[in-house]
Amino acid sequence: MIAAGEAPLSVSPLGEADQGPPPGTGCGQRGRAGSFLACVRDVSALRWHPDDVRDRARGAFLGLALGDALGATVEFMTPGEIAAAHGVHREIVGGGWLRLRRGRVTDDTEMSLCLARSIAAAGGLDLRDVAERFAAWLRGGPADVGNTVRRGIRRYMHDGTLEAPPAVGDAGNGAVMRMLPVALATLADRERLAREAVAQGHLTHHHPLSDAACVHLGELLHLACLGGSRGRLRRHSDAFAVQVPAFRFDPYRGLATGYVVDTLQTVLHHFHRSDGFESCLVAVVNQGGDADTTGAIAGALAGAYYGSEALPARWLRRLEAPVREEVEALATGLVAASPLLQGGEGWV
Numbered sequence: 023m024i025a026a027g028e029a030p031l032s033v034s035p036l037g038e039a040d041q042g043p044p045p046g047t048g049c050g051q052r053g054r055a056g057s058f059l060a061c062v063r064d065v066s067a068l069r070w071h072p073d074d075v076r077d078r079a080r081g082a083f084l085g086l087a088l089g090d091a092l093g094a095t096v097e098f099m100t101p102g103e104i105a106a107a108h109g110v111h112r113e114i115v116g117g118g119w120l121r122l123r124r125g126r127v128t129d130d131t132e133m134s135l136c137l138a139r140s141i142a143a144a145g146g147l148d149l150r151d152v153a154e155r156f157a158a159w160l161r162g163g164p165a166d167v168g169n170t171v172r173r174g175i176r177r178y179m180h181d182g183t184l185e186a187p188p189a190v191g192d193a194g195n196g197a198v199m200r201m202l203p204v205a206l207a208t209l210a211d212r213e214r215l216a217r218e219a220v221a222q223g224h225l226t227h228h229h230p231l232s233d234a235a236c237v238h239l240g241e242l243l244h245l246a247c248l249g250g251s252r253g254r255l256r257r258h259s260d261a262f263a264v265q266v267p268a269f270r271f272d273p274y275r276g277l278a279t280g281y282v283v284d285t286l287q288t289v290l291h292h293f294h295r296s297d298g299f300e301s302c303l304v305a306v307v308n309q310g311g312d313a314d315t316t317g318a319i320a321g322a323l324a325g326a327y328y329g330s331e332a333l334p335a336r337w338l339r340r341l342e343a344p345v346r347e348e349v350e351a352l353a354t355g356l357v358a359a360s361p362l363l364q365g366g367e368g369w370v
């Protein structure tokens with residue numbers, strides 16, 4: 023992987039060293055509106071190399087599938103139950119309540135594949151094409167499907183609408199778990215990212231917390247794919263937690279349910295304190311709960327940040343070969359068609 027350089031420190035609008043603040047500090051302590059704007063401007067200083075971006079995109083999509091396959095074994099278990107059964111769960115072995123074959127992925131990866139295939143085929147986000155692919159996937163009898171996702175796809179199959187009505191019960195993690203392809207396809211265009219993140223989410227989930235989680239994860243994926251430093255990503259999450267306090271993740275409450283707040287807090291807590299891809303994912307899935315989805319989201323983010331060479335070879339060997347090959351190809355294709363590699367100038 024080619025290391026991405028970053029712009030000289032002197033261009034930072036914050037006038038501070040490009041070193042992440044210690045946990046609990048950063049933008050969040052600088053005053054609400056001003057701090058967020060400063061953080062957003064700050065990322066404009068990123069520099070990147072196309073080979074590095076492609077590598078990080080592959081790392082992200084492979085990481086998503088690995089986290090899904092790793093976490094599915096311990097989905098719905100408590101940390102204590104996991105410890106009793108596995109000690110520390112750190113191998114892709116299948117099983118779990120879905121009795122999966124070793125290396126098999128679940129709805130998190132399958133729905134991400136639907137979105138990625140659609141964006142690649144249509145040359146952009148075509149919600150009706152995505153909905154058709156979701157419907158075909160549901161008709162095919164997936165091993166697992168969330169209740170809100172099922173209801174949303176059935177609504178489309180019944181009336182053809184492309185947006186679920188707002189609902190207080192739609193704050194599950196089913197929209198954010200499939201966000202990665204939209205992030206890869208919109209690299210360098212934050213406005214398009216925000217628009218499309220929410221639009222794809224509303225196919226099944228129409229709730230402000232789901233929307234916020236989709237956009238924040240997408241922005242972190244953009245930063246990570248462009249080689250943003252640990253400190254920049256952390257500052258961005260700190261600013262997000264000031265904007266949307268429900269997502270404060272420090273101190274971490276230890277909840278890893280399918281509620282999008284619990285899910286994203288689990289991912290942010292472990293990702294921002296991680297020192298490697300494997301250790302990040304092991305920490306996340308051993309929280310139990312919705313472990314395949316927390317694993318998938320953390321896998322995408324950590325895969326983008328640490329790059330494809332950080333993915334454990336023994337995990338990659340366990341992943342089903344057709345899935346491994348397709349996610350790599352789609353990640354590369356989506357990035358190649360993104361505004362970044364089609365002439366974009368940077369992440370603003």
Ligand SMILES: [Mg+2]
Binds near residue numbers: 129
């Ligand atoms: Mg799943």
